[in-house]
Amino acid sequence: MNGTTMTRGYVIIWAWLLLLMTLSLFASTLPVSRAAIVTLMFVVAAVKAVLVALHFMHLKLEQWLIYAIAILPVLLVLGLMVALFPDFVLAR
Amino acid sequence: MTMTATAPHEHHEAAGFFRTYLYSTDHKMIAKQYLLLGLIMAVVGGFLSYAMRWQLAWPDTEVPGFGFVGPETFNVLVTNHGTIMVFFVAMPILLGSFGNFLIPLMIGARDMAFPRLNALSFWLLALGSTVLCVSFFVPGGAAPAGWTGYPPLSAKAEYTGVNWGLNLWLLAHAIEFAAFLLGGVNFLTTVVTMRAPGMTMGRLPLVIWQQVAAATLFLLSVGPLIAGAVMLLMDRLVGTGFFIPERGGEPLLWQHLFWFFGHPEVYVVLLPALGAALEVYPVFSRKPVFGYRWIIWATICAGALSFIVWAHHMFVSGMDPRLAMPFSITTILISVPFALTVFAMVASLYRGSISFELPMLWGLGFLAMFTTGGLTGIFLGSAPADIYLNSTYFVVAHFHYTLISAVIFGGYAGIYYWFPKMFGRMLGTRLGQLHFWSTLVFFNLTFFPLHWIGIAGMVRRIANPLQYEMVAPHQWINVFSTLSLLGLVASQLVFFLNFFLSQFRGRPAPANPWNATTLEWTAPSPPPHGNWGASMPAVERWPYEYSAPGADRDWVGQRAPTVEALLRGEGRA
Amino acid sequence: MTTMAHAPTHLSEAASRSKVAIWWFLASEIMLFGGLIASFVISRLGGGAQVDHSQLNVLVAAVNTFILLSSSYTMVEAFACAARGDRRGMRMFLAFTVLGGLAFLGIKAYEYTGEILHGFTPWAGTFWSFYYTMTGLHALHVAIGVIANAALCVGARLGTERPYRVEVAGLYWHFVDIVWIFLFPLVYLS
Numbered sequence: 001m002n003g004t005t006m007t008r009g010y011v012i013i014w015a016w017l018l019l020l021m022t023l024s025l026f027a028s029t030l031p032v033s034r035a036a037i038v039t040l041m042f043v044v045a046a047v048k049a050v051l052v053a054l055h056f057m058h059l060k061l062e063q064w065l066i067y068a069i070a071i072l073p074v075l076l077v078l079g080l081m082v083a084l085f086p087d088f089v090l091a092r
Numbered sequence: 093m094t095m096t097a098t099a100p101h102e103h104h105e106a107a108g109f110f111r112t113y114l115y116s117t118d119h120k121m122i123a124k125q126y127l128l129l130g131l132i133m134a135v136v137g138g139f140l141s142y143a144m145r146w147q148l149a150w151p152d153t154e155v156p157g158f159g160f161v162g163p164e165t166f167n168v169l170v171t172n173h174g175t176i177m178v179f180f181v182a183m184p185i186l187l188g189s190f191g192n193f194l195i196p197l198m199i200g201a202r203d204m205a206f207p208r209l210n211a212l213s214f215w216l217l218a219l220g221s222t223v224l225c226v227s228f229f230v231p232g233g234a235a236p237a238g239w240t241g242y243p244p245l246s247a248k249a250e251y252t253g254v255n256w257g258l259n260l261w262l263l264a265h266a267i268e269f270a271a272f273l274l275g276g277v278n279f280l281t282t283v284v285t286m287r288a289p290g291m292t293m294g295r296l297p298l299v300i301w302q303q304v305a306a307a308t309l310f311l312l313s314v315g316p317l318i319a320g321a322v323m324l325l326m327d328r329l330v331g332t333g334f335f336i337p338e339r340g341g342e343p344l345l346w347q348h349l350f351w352f353f354g355h356p357e358v359y360v361v362l363l364p365a366l367g368a369a370l371e372v373y374p375v376f377s378r379k380p381v382f383g384y385r386w387i388i389w390a391t392i393c394a395g396a397l398s399f400i401v402w403a404h405h406m407f408v409s410g411m412d413p414r415l416a417m418p419f420s421i422t423t424i425l426i427s428v429p430f431a432l433t434v435f436a437m438v439a440s441l442y443r444g445s446i447s448f449e450l451p452m453l454w455g456l457g458f459l460a461m462f463t464t465g466g467l468t469g470i471f472l473g474s475a476p477a478d479i480y481l482n483s484t485y486f487v488v489a490h491f492h493y494t495l496i497s498a499v500i501f502g503g504y505a506g507i508y509y510w511f512p513k514m515f516g517r518m519l520g521t522r523l524g525q526l527h528f529w530s531t532l533v534f535f536n537l538t539f540f541p542l543h544w545i546g547i548a549g550m551v552r553r554i555a556n557p558l559q560y561e562m563v564a565p566h567q568w569i570n571v572f573s574t575l576s577l578l579g580l581v582a583s584q585l586v587f588f589l590n591f592f593l594s595q596f597r598g599r600p601a602p603a604n605p606w607n608a609t610t611l612e613w614t615a616p617s618p619p620p621h622g623n624w625g626a627s628m629p630a631v632e633r634w635p636y637e638y639s640a641p642g643a644d645r646d647w648v649g650q651r652a653p654t655v656e657a658l659l660r661g662e663g664r665a
Numbered sequence: 666m667t668t669m670a671h672a673p674t675h676l677s678e679a680a681s682r683s684k685v686a687i688w689w690f691l692a693s694e695i696m697l698f699g700g701l702i703a704s705f706v707i708s709r710l711g712g713g714a715q716v717d718h719s720q721l722n723v724l725v726a727a728v729n730t731f732i733l734l735s736s737s738y739t740m741v742e743a744f745a746c747a748a749r750g751d752r753r754g755m756r757m758f759l760a761f762t763v764l765g766g767l768a769f770l771g772i773k774a775y776e777y778t779g780e781i782l783h784g785f786t787p788w789a790g791t792f793w794s795f796y797y798t799m800t801g802l803h804a805l806h807v808a809i810g811v812i813a814n815a816a817l818c819v820g821a822r823l824g825t826e827r828p829y830r831v832e833v834a835g836l837y838w839h840f841v842d843i844v845w846i847f848l849f850p851l852v853y854l855s
Contacts, residue, residue: 011738013738014738018734021731024854025723027854041855045846048846049846052737052846056737056741056835057840069689069691070692072692073315073692073696074699076312076696076699077696077699077700077702079399083348083400084348084703085707086415088707088710088711281682284685285681285682285685314696315695315698315700317700318700319698319701319704322701322802326794330788332787332797333790334791334794339788341791342708345704352700
């Protein structure tokens with residue numbers, strides 16, 4: 001792999017991350033509902049996380065096992081959160 | 093770039109006492125250290141159960157060798173008996189010892205992936221055990237809040253009157269989790285990256301599959317409980333209010349976080365024992381395992397399901413009743429893969445030439461006892477029945493049938509089976525027979541009657557059953573169970589005697605005393621440092637080639653013959 | 666040197682082992698932070714932990730986010746340098762990463778000090794309990810990463826570095842960055 005092109009790729013990702021960060025900072029000034037703003041923020045956060053994982057952590061170059069190790073716990077956390085809803089959110 | 097790396101495993105010269113027994117990075121020595129630690133903690137946990145049962149049979153009398161118990165001490169006994177047996181006996185023996193000993197030997201590696209990390213894992217566990225033992229002697233005594241440590245009882249020192257005992261109990265857990273996290277990472281990395289040539293995942297012995305599944309379950313389930321433990325410790329030490337209702341906290345959240353880990357943890361303990369039994373059956377029935385791939389898929393399914401059954405521990409906790417049905421369904425569902433595994437076990441035995449050697453006796457005992465425990469699980473898994481049975485001695489009987497079948501029967505199956513490889517000598521048969529039969533009888537006499545007294549209404553964690561009018565007429569069951577427990581404890585003394593005597597007086601073990609096929613039996617007994625001498629093993633078939641048609645004997649080993657052996661004109665190893 | 670012949674395969678084996686191991690470790694870390702964050706989200710949505718926006722300094726946190734994102738970039742550059750044998754570049758980028766981590770911790774400490782001086786201690790309410798526990802646990806991870814990266818930086822000076830160690834430390838560091846990517850909107854913005 002050519003070192004210089006890789007480096008340029010990293011700079012681009014970095015620029016994207018900073019852009020997205022700025023976007024989420026100013027999202028609260030958008031003239032839309034609060035729920036939409038919060039949703040937007042977490043979509044942006046997820047995109048940032050995926051960018052870091054795929055490019056900085058080289059997940060896009062890894063074999064399926066590493067993917068599985070990375071994705072399984074994320075699914076489990078989401079499952080845990082869903083299962084906690086009835087007791088702590090819906091009960092209110 | 094300068095390369096100062098040295099080739100691995102070039103130190104074979106005799107090491108000193110310190111390097112051999114204390115700071116050893118050899119996976120086999122670390123396995124023995126885990127085994128010893130587990131057995132020592134088993135003595136501690138067993139002693140607590142003796143004092144506890146004595147108090148239940150003859151409330152508020154002096155317990156010989158322990159002293160007066162009473163309600164406060166009884167809570168301490170209940171709590172620490174559970175903690176010690178699950179975290180400091182079952183896990184060290186079934187994962188720490190078996191996993192460390194078997195993984196490199198059975199996949200054809202010279203050691204674990206990270207030998208020094210391995211030693212660190214063990215010594216962390218030893219530290220955790222020490223912290224737990226020390227907690228008995230701090231002012232206020234040891235933790236009394238149950239092995240599940242439910243808040244709000246556990247969240248404030250004022251509620252139990254115990255401050256440092258409970259803090260140290262939490263600290264001991266944290267250290268234990270760290271030890272097994274590092275150990276689990278080591279296990280999984282070793283199996284993924286260090287298998288011998290030809291050892292595909294489809295040729296991996298089942299016990300290694302089970303260890304992999306157990307380590308995966310542990311790694312993926314313990315995080316939320318560590319988070320919960322941090323929060324609980326903050327509640328106790330800093331004064332936050334995560335779990336304290338008067339400060340706006342949610343006690344129920346702890347139960348969710350605890351059981352999200354707690355249920356997979358049950359399988360963390362069970363699966364290695366299941367694996368040990370699965371290794372024993374084909375060897376002593378001279379038949380291939382039935383349904384190798386089915387068992388693997390059943391294990392994976394059970395592992396996946398184990399993450400979505402946890403709330404069946406909480407049917408009476410006051411959680412949202414809408415959760416009861418989904419969790420009942422998943423719980424009943426999880427019995428399917430385990431039933432499949434049990435059927436595969438029975439089919440593995442069917443029409444085999446069974447020889448009742450000691451490992452096989454324990455293996456069969458495991459099958460019988462685990463099935464019994466599994467059947468009572470069906471009652472407890474369905475919410476309507478559980479609402480009546482929850483927190484009674486029926487539950488106590490249920491989980492002792494499942495956990496003791498795993499830890500004692502499965503564990504002894506493994507210990508008796510691999511003892512020759514581990515220590516280079518055979519375990520004595522006569523004491524072994526006595527040990528097995530007396531354990532089997534006394535175990536059932538101790539725990540089976542607890543089903544009855546549980547249905548009769550005796551609840552867990554009460555110090556004096558005579559205070560309850562409905563339980564008092566059944567007090568004879570408590571007395572009977574306690575007397576049987578004395579027999580059960582005495583039976584284990586037979587094992588310790590045998591274990592000790594056989595180290596010195598046992599018949600020297602040949603490399604393959606059981607005519608087994610897996611790789612570890614091609615190494616000398618006990619294997620030297622580095623396991624394989626000069627030539628690394630290669631693998632050419634699956635692990636259960638017994639009584640193959642056309643073969644000149646009733647087993648064919650997994651290991652491919654070495655070039656030297658072929659040149660000498662010898663057959664397969 | 667007879668060991669030279671072994672070294673390349675030995676190193677690449679060690680590299681693949683370490684990578685598998687760190688990913689498994691990160692999986693358990695995802696569960697740890699995931700459990701904590703899930704508890705916080707649930708508590709927020711249930712009304713238990715209401716964010717006190719007036720007391721949080723979003724601007725300072727944004728600067729911190731910028732620093733941590735950038736340190737992730739310098740970390741990956743350090744690995745790129747290590748992979749092509751550029752020891753000087755590796756040292757430089759590792760030093761930047763360490764400085765970024767230290768700056769993050771310093772700013773976080775400044776934030777904590779201000780909040781505590783205004784009476785918003787960990788026991789000042791459910792939100793503050795979660796706030797200190799989550800950011801504190803994260804800061805602890807940052808501190809561990811700083812130590813690891815500093816050790817690698819010193820190792821590069823002494824000539825004992827291995828590229829795969831930079832990769833492993835990098836994977837950990839990026840994970841810590843990802844945790845912050847979620848904590849930032851969770852605590853400060855929403």
